[in-house]
Amino acid sequence: MLPELGASYGVSAGTASLSVTAYFLPFAAVMFFSGALGERWGRRRTVVLGYAGYVVASLACVLAPTFPLFLAARALQGVANAFTTPLLLSALGAAAPRNRLGRALGWFGSLQAAGQTSAPLLGGVAAEADWRFAFGGVAVVAAALALVGIPPDEDSDGMRREPLATALRAALRPEVLRIGAAAALGWGCLTGLSFMVALRLEEGFEVGAGTRGLVLTAAGVAGLFTAxxxxxxxxxxxxxxSVLIGAACGAIVIVGVGTLPTLWMIALAWAVGGVATQLLLVGVNALVLGSEHNRGGAVSVVQSLRFGGGALSPVAFTPLYHAAPLAGFLVPAALLALAVPAVLPREREG
Known part of the structure; x- marks a missing residue:
């Protein structure tokens, strides 16, 4: 909907794309500590307030009379959502039996993939009439989610009595930071390369935006059905x-996307990448949720680093791709294959 958004405010589609950055920068930055704060304030209360804040921010997007005010409302959306994502995962970790945590996270990943796959389509359909309908729609959904809420969080009662500095230090322990580094590498070097896949399809096969979109959607569809x-x-x-297998498969996928000679082969490889992403992310989330203390804070740090890795991917790899297209794919593949195993901590027994 970026062209429609830009036309509404009298700016170019490129300038309108700042709305994506305006959302994700505060989202990733605030998420670094939002989980620790949420566990201290009460997981359920914080999630409901986060959804309520998202409703207000979404309505502000609908009503914003100028583009700078729209960007400010998008930033508020990012801040509000930062207080839901890590705490939802924390609640899932508390509710699921330890020996079935992976399966529960698979359900979570499947529903996330469904949302990520359908959102561009639904947003595009809404934008055909008026882009504001898309933001009004998510405001309604967020309000419904606030009413539904999440299960009670008695297991985090002890966190509320801890000093905030202690809670933050617990979330920033070396083991959590190493898991977060693996998540950042995995997300930035696999899913985060979708922009570069689109570049190769355009430059190597001269296909249109519709075909490029279908190929990129293959990863989300595969992730949806296999999560x-x-x-x-x-x-x-x-x-x-699981993380190591996902990283290794992802490395093979990225090499394939950069070297395979036909469009259908690249589409198939990118679909396999959706499965590799699920293996990596479910494994990472299960590792960090294995902690019995300050789950929300730990998940918050890992998810913040994950999205930070995705945000850095275009900055890191686009110049490399333009200098040597094959190297633009081989370098992230090497990082997946070599750096992820190097930074990932050993799994604790029990």
Whole structure:
């Protein structure tokens, strides 16, 4: 909907794309500590307030009379959502039996993939009439989610009595930071390369935006239909091993996308990348949720680093791609294959 958004405010589609950055920068930055704050304030209360804040911010997007005010409202959306994502995962970790955590995270990943896959389509349909309908729609959904809420959070009662500095230090322990580094590498070097896949399709095969969109959607569709299966396999093969398998498969996918000679082969490889992403992310989330203390804070840090890795991906790899297209794919593949195993901590027994 960027062209329609830009036309509404009298700016170019490129300038309108600042609305994406305006959302994700505060989203990732605030998420670094939002989980620790949410566990201290009460997980359920914080999530409901986060949804309520998202409703207000979404309505501000609808009503914003100028583009700078629209960007400010988008930033508020990012801040509000930063107080829901890590705490939802924390609540899931508290509710799921330890030996079925991977399966529960697979369900979570499947529903996330469904949202990520359908959102561009629904947003595009709304923009055909008026882009404001898309933001009004998410405001209605956020209001409904606030009413539904999440399960009670008695397991985090002790966190509310801890000093905030202690809670933040617990979330920033070396083990959590290493898991977060693996998440950042995995997201930035696999899913975060979708922009570069689109560049190769345009420059190497001269296909239009519609075809490029279909190829990129293949990863989301594959992730949607395999996330539950992946979650069950994580319970069987182990969390760390799942991350390593996902990173290794992802490296092969990225090399394939950069070297395969036909469009259908690249589409198939990118679909396999959706499965590899689920293996990596479900494994990472299961690792960090294995902690019995300050789950929300730890998940918050890992998710912040994950999205930070995705945000850095275009800055890091676009110049490399333009200098040597094949190297633009081989370098992130090497990081997946070599750096992820190097930074990922050993899995604790029990």
């Amino acid at each position: 539950r299966l992946v979650g069950g396999s994580v319970d069987r093969i182990g969390r760390r091993r």
